[in-house]
Amino acid sequence: MGLIVQKFGGTSVANVECVERVAGIIADTYHAGNNVVAVVSAQGDTTDDLIRKAKEINPKASKREMDVLLSTGEQISMSLLAMAIQKMDLPVVSLTGAQAGMRTDIAYGNAKIERIDTERLESEIGKGKIVIIAGFQGTNRYDDITTLGRGGSDTTAVAFAAALNADLCQIYTDVDGVYTADPRIVPDAKKLDEISYDEMLELASLGAQVLHNRSVEMAKRYSVDMEVLSSFQKAQGTKVKEVVGVEKMLIRGVARDNHVARIAIIGLPDRPGTVFQIFSRLGKAKINVDVILQSIGRDGTKDVSFTVDESNTENAVSILKEILPSLGGRSITHDSNIAKVSIVGAGMATNPGVAAKMFEALYQAGINIQMISTSEIKVSVLIERDEADRAVKIVHNAFHFGS
Numbered sequence: 412m413g414l415i416v417q418k419f420g421g422t423s424v425a426n427v428e429c430v431e432r433v434a435g436i437i438a439d440t441y442h443a444g445n446n447v448v449a450v451v452s453a454q455g456d457t458t459d460d461l462i463r464k465a466k467e468i469n470p471k472a473s474k475r476e477m478d479v480l481l482s483t484g485e486q487i488s489m490s491l492l493a494m495a496i497q498k499m500d501l502p503v504v505s506l507t508g509a510q511a512g513m514r515t516d517i518a519y520g521n522a523k524i525e526r527i528d529t530e531r532l533e534s535e536i537g538k539g540k541i542v543i544i545a546g547f548q549g550t551n552r553y554d555d556i557t558t559l560g561r562g563g564s565d566t567t568a569v570a571f572a573a574a575l576n577a578d579l580c581q582i583y584t585d586v587d588g589v590y591t592a593d594p595r596i597v598p599d600a601k602k603l604d605e606i607s608y609d610e611m612l613e614l615a616s617l618g619a620q621v622l623h624n625r626s627v628e629m630a631k632r633y634s635v636d637m638e639v640l641s642s643f644q645k646a647q648g649t650k651v652k653e654v655v656g657v658e659k660m661l662i663r664g665v666a667r668d669n670h671v672a673r674i675a676i677i678g679l680p681d682r683p684g685t686v687f688q689i690f691s692r693l694g695k696a697k698i699n700v701d702v703i704l705q706s707i708g709r710d711g712t713k714d715v716s717f718t719v720d721e722s723n724t725e726n727a728v729s730i731l732k733e734i735l736p737s738l739g740g741r742s743i744t745h746d747s748n749i750a751k752v753s754i755v756g757a758g759m760a761t762n763p764g765v766a767a768k769m770f771e772a773l774y775q776a777g778i779n780i781q782m783i784s785t786s787e788i789k790v791s792v793l794i795e796r797d798e799a800d801r802a803v804k805i806v807h808n809a810f811h812f813g814s
Contacts, residue, residue, distance in 0.1 A: 413444075413445045413446070413577075413578035413579070414445065414446045414447075414448070414536070414575060414576070414577045414578055415440055415445045415446070415448075415577060415578060415579050415580075415581060416447075416448045416449075416450065416568050416569075416571055416572040416577045416579070416580045416581070417436070417437065417448070417449045417450070417568075417580075417581045417583060418450040418451075418452075418546065418564055418565060418567070418568035418580070418581070418582045418583060419433050419449065419450070419451050419452065419492075419583045419642055420452045420564065420582075420583065420584050420585070420642075421452040421453055421454060421455050421456075421457070421458075422455065422584070422585040423452075423583050423584065423585065423642035423643075424451055424452070424454050424488050424491070424492060425454050425455040426454070426455070429642075430488075430491050430492055430495050431495050432642065432643070433449075433451075433492060433495075433583070433642055434492060434495035434496045434498075434499060436583070436642060437449055437492075437496060437541060438496065438499050438501060441501060441541055445578075446536050446539075447541045447542070448532070448536070448541075448542045448571055448577070449492070449541070449542070449543050449544065450544045450545075450546040450564055451485060451488040451489050451492055451543060451545065451546055451564070452484075452485060452488065452546050452547065452564040453481075453484025453485050453487065453488055453547075454484065454487065454488050454491075457484040457487070458481055458484050461480050461483070461484060462477075462481070464480075465477060465480055473519075474519035474520040475519045475555060477519070477558075478519050478520060478548075478555070478556050478557050478558045479555075479556050481547075481558050482507075482508070482545070482547070482548040482556045482558060485508075485545035485546050485547050485548060486545045488545070489505040489506070489507075489544065489545045490505050492505070492543050493505035493543045496541055496543070501541060502538070502539055502540040502541065503540055503541040503542075503543060504535050504540050504541075504542055504543070505542075505543040505544075505545075506531070506535075506543070506544050507544075507545050507548065508544065508545055508546075508547070508549040508556075508567070509548075509550040509556070510531060511527075511531065511532055511542075511544045511545075512527050512528030512529055512530065512531055513527055513548065513549030513550070513567065513570070514526045514527065514528065514549055514550060514551070514552075515550065515551050515557045515559070516551060516557075517551045517552065517555075517557070518557070519555075519557055519558075520558060520560060521558075521559070521560035522551065522557035522558065522559055522560070524549065524559070524566070524570050527570060527571065527574040529574050529575060532571070532575065533575075536575075544567065544571065546563060546564030546565075546567040546568065547559050547563035547564045547567060548567075559625075561623060562622075562623020562624070562625050562626055565582060565622055565623045565625070565626035566623065566625045566626045566629060568580055568582065569629045569630045569633075569635050569637070570629060572630075572635045573629065573630075573633035573635050577635070578636070579636050579637075579638060580630070580635050580636065580637045580638070581637070581638045581640060581648075582621075582622060582637060582638070582639050582640070583640060583641065583642035584621060584639065584640075584641065584642065585641065585642070585643060586621060586639075586641060587602065587640055587641035587644060587646045587648060588602045588603065588621075588639050588641075588646075588647075588648045588649035589602070589606055589611065589614070589621050589622075589639055589649040589651070589664070590602050590603065590664070591603065591663065591665065591807065592664060592665045592666075592803055592804075592807045593666075593667075593803070596667075596800050596803050596804065597665075597804050597807045600807065602649065603649050603663060603664075604647070604649065604650065605649060605650040605651070606649060606650075606651055606663055606664075607651075607652065607653065607757060608627060608630060608631035608651060608652070608653060609631070609757065609788060610663045610664075610755050610756060610757055610788060611627050611651050612624055612627040612628055612631065613753070613755040613786075613788055613789045614663070614664050614666050614753075614755050621639055622637075622639065622651070627651065630651065631653070634653065636650070636651075636652050637650070637651040637652070638650050639651065661756055661758040661759060661762050661810065662754045662755060662756030662758065662765065662810055663755055663756045663757075664754070664755050664756070665752070665753070665754055665803050665806050665807045665810075666752070666753050666755065666803075667750055667751065667752045667753070667799045667800070667802070667803050668750060668751045669750045669796055669799055670720060670722070671701070671718045671719070671720065671721055671747075671749060671750065671751050671793075672718065672719055672720075672721045672723075672724040672745055672746065672747040672749065673702075673716060673717070673718050673745065673746045673749050673781070673782070673793060674716070674717060674719060674724070674727055674728060674731070674743065674744070674745045675714060675715070675716040675743070675744045675745070676689065676714065676715045676716075676731060676735070676738070676740045676742075676743055677714050677740060677741050677742045677743070677744065678712045678740050678741030678742065679712060679713050679714065679715060679738055679739065679740045680711065680712060680739045680740075681709075681711050681712055681713045685713075685715075685738060685739075686705065686715060688734065688738060689715065689731070689734075689738070692730055692731075692734055693719075693727060693730060693731075696726060696727075696730055698719055698720075698723045698726060698727050698730075699719065699720065700717045700718070700719055701717070701718045701719070701751075701784070701791075702717060702718045702751070702782050702783075702784040702791060702793060703715070703716070703784075704716045704717070704782050712741075716782065718751065718782075718793065721747055724745055724747060727745075728743060728745055731743050747796075748795060748796050748797075749781065749793050749794065749795060749796055750793070750794055750795070750796040750798070750799035750802075751791050751792070751793055752791070752792055752799060752802045752806065753789055753790065753791040753792075754769055754789065754790050754810070755788060755789045756788060756789075757787075757788050759788055759789070759790070760787045760788060765790070766785060766790045768809055768810070769790055769792070769806055769809065770792075771809075772805050772806050772808075772809035773792070773794070773802060773805065773806070776801070776802070776805045778794055778795075778798050778801070778802050778805070779794065779795070781793040781794060
């Protein structure tokens with residue numbers, strides 16, 4: 412008998428038919444001789460609806476009260492799913508994040524997991540029960556409800572899998588695995604049988620929406636074997652693990668992120684410490700910076716350009732305007748009409764010419780590259796947002812994934 416943690420996203424439990432389908436998946440896993448812990452997201456657009464209702468009452472509601480409100484979406488899902496399993500005469504119990512032992516820090520709206528107290532869970536599992544847990548939530552040291560932010564249910568599932576030493580963590584979504592590109596953009600994208608943690612982490616961070624990067628990072632840290640598969644059709648999914656088999660593909664996938672913005676600080680004095688001042692202030696404001704480009708100093712000045720998530724643009728520019736006089740810079744510009752297109756693959760580290768192949772494909776298509784960022788397993792370029800989908804198709808075709 413094994414222990415399997417299964418996570419079901421919002422589309423997987425969107426309505427009665429979906430909830431009953433998910434109950435069947437859980438029942439099949441249980442009847443196969445496994446203990447099952449299932450983590451669920453809020454149904455469909457429930458979270459967006461709750462946010463909209465909150466704004467109608469108070470557009471400036473505190474993050475604490477928003478967490479209290481938003482956590483109810485997952486609690487509705489967990490109870491309905493437990494009822495569906497009860498109807499199948501199987502032993503089941505639903506638990507909120509707090510009841511399941513999820514303890515977090517005090518950062519309302521984007522809390523980090525500090526520990527999981529597994530006593531209650533182990534007791535319920537020991538009684539032979541299927542356990543349904545509300546994802547995305549926990550409690551802090553004040554016993555206040557907290558939520559984990561974007562990808563919170565994925566992260567919840569991996570965290571419980573790690574805490575319980577589960578044999579497998581299955582992430583059920585509306586797609587049947589991880590593809591070499593978004594199938595909605597590239598119809599002939601190829602589904603991968605397996606992918607490494609590092610490759611999946613890069614793809615998740617670069618815009619692939621199958622898994623959230625926080626969950627992949629945690630799976631890698633605690634060696635949790637994961638599988639991405641569909642809750643709508645029975646098909647083999649994609650395994651996410653430490654080491655993958657040798658394949659001919661130099662790269663595993665092409666991703667694009669349309670939610671980035673480029674910020675540039677023009678005319679900075681060419682002196683030590685300037686870049687530190689910029690990025691330390693942004694770091695204190697919890698603004699993540701990605702692609703960074705610094706020009707060669709000329710005439711005693713230099714320019715610094717970088718990207719942030721589009722949602723952080725206004726805050727980042729405001730902070731930079733405050734410190735611009737002390738930095739001695741001339742001006743600040745920003746542009747949200749950009750996208751980041753990336754290729755990812757561990758095979759790039761030992762195969763020269765991969766980046767050049769990507770650049771050549773974009774050049775031949777007449778797509779201008781504005782900035783470039785590289786690592787051992789990825790190459791990212793910034794281009795005009797209107798060209799993003801076309802660029803993904805072109806780059807994907809250049810690497811012959813379909814062959």
